[in-house]
Amino acid sequence: xxxxxxxxxxxxxxxxxxxxxxxxxxxxxxxxxxxxxxxxxxxxxxxxxxxxxxxxxxxxxxxxxxxxxxxxxxxxxxxxxxxxxxxxxxxxxxxxxxxxxxxxxxxxxxxxxxxxxxxxxxxxxxxxxxxxxxxxxxxxxxxxxxxxxxxxxxxxxxxxxxxxxxxxxxxxxxxxxxxx
Amino acid sequence: xxxxxxxxxxxxxxxxxxxxxxxxxxxxxxxxxxxxxxxxxxxxxxxxxxxxxxxxxxxxxxxxxxxxxxxxxxxxxxxxxxxxxxxxxxxxxxxxxxxxxxxxxxxxxxxxxxxxxxxxxxxxxxxxxxxxxxxxxxxxxxxxxxxxxxxxxxxxxxxxxxxxxxxxxxxxxxxxxxxxxxxxxxxxxxxxxxxxxxxxxxxxxxxxxxxxxxxxxxxxxxxxxxxxxxxxxxxxxxxxxxxxxxxxxxxxxxxxxxxxxxxxxxxxxxxxxxxxxxxxxxxxxxxxxxxxxxxxxxxxxxxxxxxxxxxxxxxxxxxxxxxxxxxxxxxxxxxxxxxxxxxxxxxxxxxxxxxxxxx
Numbered sequence: 001x002x003x004x005x006x007x008x009x010x011x012x013x014x015x016x017x018x019x020x021x022x023x024x025x026x027x028x029x030x031x032x033x034x035x036x037x038x039x040x041x042x043x044x045x046x047x048x049x050x051x052x053x054x055x056x057x058x059x060x061x062x063x064x065x066x067x068x069x070x071x072x073x074x075x076x077x078x079x080x081x082x083x084x085x086x087x088x089x090x091x092x093x094x095x096x097x098x099x100x101x102x103x104x105x106x107x108x109x110x111x112x113x114x115x116x117x118x119x120x121x122x123x124x125x126x127x128x129x130x131x132x133x134x135x136x137x138x139x140x141x142x143x144x145x146x147x148x149x150x151x152x153x154x155x156x157x158x159x160x161x162x163x164x165x166x167x168x169x170x171x172x173x174x175x176x177x178x179x180x
Numbered sequence: 181x182x183x184x185x186x187x188x189x190x191x192x193x194x195x196x197x198x199x200x201x202x203x204x205x206x207x208x209x210x211x212x213x214x215x216x217x218x219x220x221x222x223x224x225x226x227x228x229x230x231x232x233x234x235x236x237x238x239x240x241x242x243x244x245x246x247x248x249x250x251x252x253x254x255x256x257x258x259x260x261x262x263x264x265x266x267x268x269x270x271x272x273x274x275x276x277x278x279x280x281x282x283x284x285x286x287x288x289x290x291x292x293x294x295x296x297x298x299x300x301x302x303x304x305x306x307x308x309x310x311x312x313x314x315x316x317x318x319x320x321x322x323x324x325x326x327x328x329x330x331x332x333x334x335x336x337x338x339x340x341x342x343x344x345x346x347x348x349x350x351x352x353x354x355x356x357x358x359x360x361x362x363x364x365x366x367x368x369x370x371x372x373x374x375x376x377x378x379x380x381x382x383x384x385x386x387x388x389x390x391x392x393x394x395x396x397x398x399x400x401x402x403x404x405x406x407x408x409x410x411x412x413x414x415x416x417x418x419x420x421x422x423x424x425x426x427x428x429x430x431x432x433x434x435x436x437x438x439x440x441x442x443x444x445x446x447x448x449x450x451x452x453x454x455x456x457x458x459x460x461x462x463x464x465x466x467x468x469x470x471x472x473x474x475x476x477x478x479x480x481x482x483x484x485x486x487x488x489x490x491x492x493x494x495x496x497x498x499x500x501x502x503x504x505x506x507x508x509x510x511x512x513x514x515x516x517x518x519x520x521x522x523x524x525x526x527x528x529x530x531x532x533x534x535x536x537x538x539x
Contacts, residue, residue, distance in 0.1 A: 034361050063448075145438045
């Protein structure tokens with residue numbers, strides 16, 4: 001098994017931390033993992049992206065030209081990464097920040113209304129976990145149990161009380177993702 | 181008990197490894213993309229456990245001179261920075277080499293010249309292996325290609341520095357510093373006691389005892405005849421290091437038609453290039469220098485009769501390629517491919533370059 005994933009959006013949307021939780025979940029399943037962020041000024045409001053690789057075998061390059069899965073959370077990221085999804089791959093996007101929907105016919109496209117759902121849940125911070133839930137519904141590459149263990153591992157202890165809220169957000173994401 | 185497998189950034193791994201290797205002191209000044217080294221050390225508070233000193237100096241220049249002071253006392257001391265900050269340290273590095281002091285320097289390279297960008301680069305190759313500071317000196321240069329090697333090379337760097345009384349440097353880049361991977365940290369080692377330092381480093385300026393002459397730590401020698409002798413002694417030492425300490429890794433090299441030479445993050449990216457080439461029936465091998473000085477010249481020269489061409493792939497305009505060319509001495513075609521200023525090429529870009537330049 002090998003999943004090469006790009007998560008891209010605005011800085012502040014939780015792109016990097018979503019990737020981190022995915023990476024930690026992979027660690028919990030004894031997979032090989034790599035997490036390569038864009039670490040520039042993007043983190044402070046521009047576009048941010050992170051490449052996450054989960055694999056049963058040793059990972060060669062942490063930097064990739066094409067991806068099995070692209071999770072796209074704003075228009076500039078869609079413009080940049082739609083063409084980088086491997087044929088037959090998966091693109092997941094939230095329509096909230098997207099003005100021109102993806103057009104590729106040779107990949108599976110899913111949309112997830114995560115931003116509006118997070119607002120309905122009265123918790124904008126749940127946004128990235130809703131998206132993660134959607135991803136895991138389509139590609140159950142790690143178990144929910146290991147995601148929660150990964151959360152425990154990656155969050156400082158003072159934030160452990162937020163884990164049940166995150167679990168709820170992941171489950172919500174699994175419900176609302178839909179094929180386009 | 182087996183050590184736990186953790187997930188962390190290369191920079192964080194260096195900080196953890198420093199404490200575990202029994203380092204006595206870290207002196208540094210923050211700069212992207214390596215600030216997590218200082219930040220992690222501050223978070224781990226080793227002064228409360230092992231007694232290791234962690235200090236944010238007022239500048240990079242102050243930090244390297246604190247290293248000079250600590251190293252002069254035989255302590256295992258280190259500093260880290262990124263390209264522009266390492267340029268500032270060059271005077272101090274030359275003095276450390278001239279005074280034959282062991283220490284560990286870390287450069288997590290970013291795009292230059294000048295203040296440049298904060299994105300990954302390997303454009304400080306020349307600075308690191310060809311001088312940087314003034315005078316005929318050499319730095320033992322380790323080039324990590326994984327988070328695991330970031331952790332492992334802290335101990336190795338100190339070991340080599342103390343073995344040869346010479347500064348060692350870990351030459352990493354923004355990719356290896358910022359990426360997270362699995363890592364097993366080295367086991368805890370106690371810091372050396374003052375007694376042990378006096379025994380192992382009889383030259384250390386720890387205060388004169390009745391049974392020996394005063395120890396003087398200096399790179400200054402106004403008599404050129406004596407200074408020449410000093411230099412001859414350094415060169416003898418460098419020859420021994422060149423003979424004993426070359427390290428490299430060969431991947432897919434058996435019956436390869438083409439050879440990539442790449443270090444650090446570029447060596448990782450090129451492994452993917454090789455996988456892609458295999459799918460197209462093209463046989464490419466990778467020789468990854470782990471020590472950039474001493475350089476694995478003989479290992480590279482061994483391929484002159486075996487491959488149709490060699491390409492040096494670097495995040496710079498062509499620096500290590502000069503050493504590859506010296507190694508093969510015109511016997512096989514040697515080309516260079518690189519991206520500049522903080523741009524990291526993707527594996528397919530490297531494959532296109534190989535096809536264009538070598539096939």
